[in-house]
Amino acid sequence: MSSPKTIIGRVELVDLPQFSLVELEAKIDTGADSSALHCTDIQIHDDNTVSFCVLDSNHPNYVGQRLRMPIFTCKRVKSSNGIAKKRAYIQTNALINGQIYPITLSLTDRSNMSKPILLGRRFLEGKFLVDVSLKHNFKKTKKQK
Numbered sequence: 001m002s003s004p005k006t007i008i009g010r011v012e013l014v015d016l017p018q019f020s021l022v023e024l025e026a027k028i029d030t031g032a033d034s035s036a037l038h039c040t041d042i043q044i045h046d047d048n049t050v051s052f053c054v055l056d057s058n059h060p061n062y063v064g065q066r067l068r069m070p071i072f073t074c075k076r077v078k079s080s081n082g083i084a085k086k087r088a089y090i091q092t093n094a095l096i097n098g099q100i101y102p103i104t105l106s107l108t109d110r111s112n113m114s115k116p117i118l119l120g121r122r123f124l125e126g127k128f129l130v131d132v133s134l135k136h137n138f139k140k141t142k143k144q145k
Contacts, residue, residue: 009134015095032120038110097138
């Protein structure tokens with residue numbers, strides 16, 4: 001028997017501990033295959049690393065820190081506007097409702113999107129059930145601890 005899945009809303013708060021970022025709003029998107037993180041100044045290097053700034057200066061959590069991480073993989077991804085681009089993917093951890101989950105994130109400019117993180121099917125599968133009537137389902141639970 002499979003373990004019970006956590007009910008997640010259409011928008012949830014996510015922490016990225018490796019980047020010292022807390023309570024970033026994430027869009028839960030079962031139509032997207034992979035997950036994505038809003039970054040700027042993304043540069044792929046010959047040593048199989050990628051450097052980037054998480055978020056941008058318009059976001060309240062932006063700290064201007066430039067990071068460099070190993071590339072997990074690179075793929076051509078077709079975005080919602082239909083344009084295909086090569087994207088670098090990294091691996092890190094996401095903290096959701098007090099639980100740490102390993103996550104693979106594509107790095108992309110999401111400045112025209114409403115949320116800095118998108119959580120796609122590959123991440124959600126086997127862990128969560130999505131209830132689109134909910135938003136910030138874990139906020140009260142997190143504050144009570």
